[in-house]
Amino acid sequence: MKQPLSSSISPELLLKMYVTMVKIRKFEERVADLVISKEIVTPTHLYIGEEAVATGVCSTLKKQDYVFSTHRSHGHYLAKGGDLKALMAELYCKKTGCSRGKGGSMHVASPEMGLPGSSAIVGGTIPIAVGAALAFSMQNSDAISAAFFGDGAAHEGVFYESLNFASLKKLPVIFVCENNLYCTHLSVVDTLADTNIYKKAEAFAMPGVRIDGNDISEVYETAKRAVENARQSRGPTLIEAMTYRWRGHVGPYDDLDKGLRSKEELDCWMQRCPVRKLEKHLLKQGATSQLEINQIHKTISEEIEKAVEFARESPYPDENDLLHDVHK
Structure with a gap:
């Protein structure tokens, strides 16, 4: 888990990924401040500490590839190229938001960039990613889909059903488990009989691998191999990326006062900051x-402040927008 950064990735790409990671980190830190001041009231699940996973995986994808996200969605949205202003406006529940102010933090989308949506239902987007992969396969497209989910989703039956079907049909999908060691307020050791989530792949005749989710090069290189396999009709891969969220399950605080984890544990992971x-x-x-x-850092901070001002000045949806942007 302490392997050095690889030198096989070009400095230009590493710097580009660094910029993305800083954007995610600073965006989330600004959101935390806005939640504390009660300017943002939508429930927020922050991605601070996990930036390398979304960035590394999405850097291997094409614009046409689909990413399906979770309740902790901001990092995936930004890593896939989603608009910063539209994301901030969504957190303010404004009409100019990426989900027109109707989704909030847990239901962001950027279809034009390949992120059809995210969901607060744990494990809920895993089978949707498989469905998208099935469609790509039937259309003879070279696009693939990626399902992001947390260790908590490994409890869900649909996780196993999705692995089985994807492997059976050799579908172009990769499964990315962001194992941050906690399912809501419970340690993974208290929720899973076997905490080696990547080994679940063995039962479905597909490759599974555990990686250091805080090492951008390891994430990128592992995801690149998985994406190549998927794109060449060799089937899915399960990636378990070991990482850690610096803040609590939901909200801006570290929740150390709740006794769910120790300060020593948090400090240890902060020493391994991926950024x-x-x-x-x-x-x-x-x-x-x-x-x-x-x-x-200066440029990104300025962009984020412009996004905050954009969100503040944007209008709220009104009753005439109620039935717009919904399935009929």
Whole structure:
């Protein structure tokens, strides 16, 4: 789990992924502040600490590929290229939001960028990703789908049904389990008889692998192989990315006062910060400078503040919008 960053990925791509990770981190930190001040009231499940997983996986995908997300969706949305202003406006429940102000934090979408939607139902988008992969296969498309889900979804029967069907039909889908060690307020050791989620793949004759979800290069290279297999009709792969959320299950606080996890555990994982780890590597390799790093942070912070102002100034949906953008 402590393998060094790979040198097989170009410095240009690593820097591009760094920018995405910083964007996710700073966006989520700003959202946390806005939740604390009660300017944002939609329930928010923050992605702070897990940025390398979404970034590494989505960096291997094409625009036409589909990503299906969860209640902890902001990182996937931004990593797939979703619009920053539209996401912030959605958290403000404004008409200009990516879901027209009707979805909030847990139901974001960017169909034009390949993110048809996300859902608060644990495991709910896994079979939808399989369905999309089935459609791609029937259409002889070279597109693939990716299902993101947490360790909590490994309790759900639909997880196993989806693995079985995808493997049986050799569908172009990858399953990405973001194992942050906690299912809501319970440790994974208290919810799963066997905590080796990646080994579930063996029963369905498909490859499964566990990786360091805080190492962007390991995530990228593993996802790249899985995507290539899927795109070449060799079937699905289950990736279990070990990572950690710095904040509580929902909301802006770390929840240490609730006694669910220890400060020592949180501090240990914060020492393995995926953003800082990549930053150190880029500086060591001469792929960037501290001046450029500072400018990246400044530029992204300015973009986020513009998104906040856009959201504040945008109108709320009205009664005439009630039946728009819904299935008929």
